[in-house]
Amino acid sequence: MQAALDRWFIDEILVHEGALVRYLQRCWSRRDEIHDLRQEVYARVYEAAAKSLPTQPKSFLFASARHLMTDRLRRSRVVSIEPMGDFEPSHVLVDDVSPERWCGGRQGLLRLAEAFDRLPDRCREVVWLRRVEDLSQKEVAVRLGISEKTVEKHIAKGMRLLADHLHGSDDVRTPKAATVDRRDGQQRAD
The missing domain is CATH 1.10.10.10 (Winged helix-like DNA-binding domain superfamily/Winged helix DNA-binding domain)
Structure with missing residues (x-):
């Protein structure tokens, strides 16, 4: 089965490598990540194909690329909640609000x-x-x-x-x- 999957991958997916790279370059602004994106797309497609071969491999390849870029954009927008250093409560001024401002x-x-x-x-x-x-x-x-x-x-x-x-x-x-x-x-x- 592994050899058949590898043959399918070569015949149906790798033949679109040039088009995939151009698509990623057109849609992704960080040029230094294009090769990593391509490899991750290939990994996703290969893993999915191991479960069930897609009926339209080229469409599946480009849809996987689009989903990967969307996932990366979402992750880049997540704000880390890890502390940036020692936080001492003594630096927080709680009594700084005047009675007028409070009222x-x-x-x-x-x-x-x-x-x-x-x-x-x-x-x-x-x-x-x-x-x-x-x-x-x-x-x-x-x-x-x-x-x-x-x-x-x-x-x-x-x-x-x-x-x-x-x-x-x-x-x-x-x-x-x-x-x-x-x-x-x-x-x-x-």
């Missing part, structure tokens, strides 16, 4: 809580799930049984209403639209 922070928090409580019910629920519980837009939509577009609209409306309240508007709820009565042409609030 101002409390007042701002109370104002935000008040504005949040005044949001329309569904809007408040969507904003809470998305911004506080940090669920994705899709997760919020699934949990509440609404479309992602509706989640977007509630978030936009909620953020606008919160900002309006925090920047001076008295009422967070959207004012009801005035309509014109067709019978007498007078404007009335709904």
Whole structure:
């Protein structure tokens, strides 16, 4: 079986080496990593083919390369949480906050809580799930049984209403639209 897999790899995968290298050079900015990427793609393809031969080897090769680059980009964005040196708690100034600043922070928090409580019910629920519980837009939509577009609209409306309240508007709820009565042409609030 090993010899058959090696023959398949040579005939179906290695024949695309030039195209693979050009693809990696076009998509990957760090030129010094191209050969490592190529080898890792080959290793992934070979391991996968040992389990089951792909029906479209060339497509599988390039899809594997694209997935590898995506994985590397994700890993490069992860921030290390390892300490950079000795951390002594004595260097942290906890009592640095003045009473005025502390009180101002409390007042701002109370104002935000008040504005949040005044949001329309569904809007408040969507904003809470998305911004506080940090669920994705899709997760919020699934949990509440609404479309992602509706989640977007509630978030936009909620953020606008919160900002309006925090920047001076008295009422967070959207004012009801005035309509014109067709019978007498007078404007009335709904």
